[in-house]
Amino acid sequence: MSSSETSTTLTVHHLNDSRSQRMLWLLEELEVSYNITKYHRLEDGSTPAELIAINPLGTAPVITDGDVTLAESGAIVEYILGKYGNGRFSPPEAGKIHNLFFTHYTEGTLMPLLVQRLIYGLVPQRSPFIVRPLLWYIFSTLDNLVVQPRLTRQATFIEEHLSKCGDWLAGGQGPTSADFMMSFALEAWVEGNPEMLGPKIKEYVKRIHARPAYQRALEKGGEYKYAKPAL
Ligand SMILES: N[C@@H](CCC(=O)N[C@@H](CS)C(=O)NCC(=O)O)C(=O)O
Structure with a gap:
């Protein structure tokens, strides 16, 4: 992904009802300080232009952290755990x-x-x-x-x-x-x-x-339709 000088702190570019919710959960578990910039899906479910301006692939999640801009959930989870995890949430x-x-x-x-x-x-x-x-x-x-x-x-x-x-x-x-x-x-x-x-x-x-970390992530992320109680 690309580099830019626009941000010096970790920001999750968060799309409602999307995979970026799991990044908020991860960051709440880690108790790392981060910003959220929220984007709302268009009527057909696709990404708004403002998010495409950050991530030309047009997908969420994407994070910016200093000069790093990174998309793709797996890469982001690995990046966040590597940089902010201090060994926490590692598998036995x-x-x-x-x-x-x-x-x-x-x-x-x-x-x-x-x-x-x-x-x-x-x-x-x-x-x-x-x-x-x-x-x-x-x-x-x-x-x-x-x-x-x-x-x-x-x-x-x-x-x-x-x-x-x-x-x-x-x-x-x-x-x-x-x-x-x-x-x-x-x-x-x-x-x-x-x-x-x-x-x-x-x-x-x-x-x-x-x-509790998941619940905090829900509160911070806003609209999210997949956290209803499992039947
Ligand atoms: N494999 C990618 C998939 C990303 C993806 O498709 N995200 C959906 C949201 S859950 C999206 O941005 N959809 C809007 C669109 O494709 O216009 C990842 O895990 O980051």
Whole structure:
């Protein structure tokens, strides 16, 4: 990403109802001082021009910190923990591989499937009335054939892992980068399709939501639709 001299302190450029919420949670856990600049999604859900001016990719989260401008959740979590973590929220030795895996799995595999489902639902919804039934049929068939079986595998896999690892994905006493990354995917999934998910995943999301740091992040971030109680 780029460099500039516009900021000397850590700023989270925060988009409502977005992945940047997990950065606020991480920073609240670390009790690091930071600024939030808020941006509001446009009517179609996309990023406003002011955020694109900071991050030409047009995505949230993005942070600025001194001359660093950095996008991509995984990179940001790694950067923040590396610079401000002082070793906190590190996985125990035995959980390092799980931490590595889930930190990358979130955006590499799980989120693309969840976004694919979201888009398949949006296409018919946003199409002209006359073609909507046909598009609904095509996209729900595609969803059933392509997305549902893959998401079912993810749900089973995560549920099984959570039934073995204890409270946190890397098996330690507190969250690690794996949890900061997975929080958004799982809370969004619980909000959208709770019927697909087992009790361990729902308990895990509740555990995250119950943390004082998470609650502070919610207060500071404002509008966020994925923090409703898991059913
Ligand atoms: N893999 C990226 C995904 C970023 C992303 O797609 N963010 C969404 C918000 S959750 C976004 O900015 N959407 C607005 C848009 O694409 O216009 C990351 O984790 O940072």
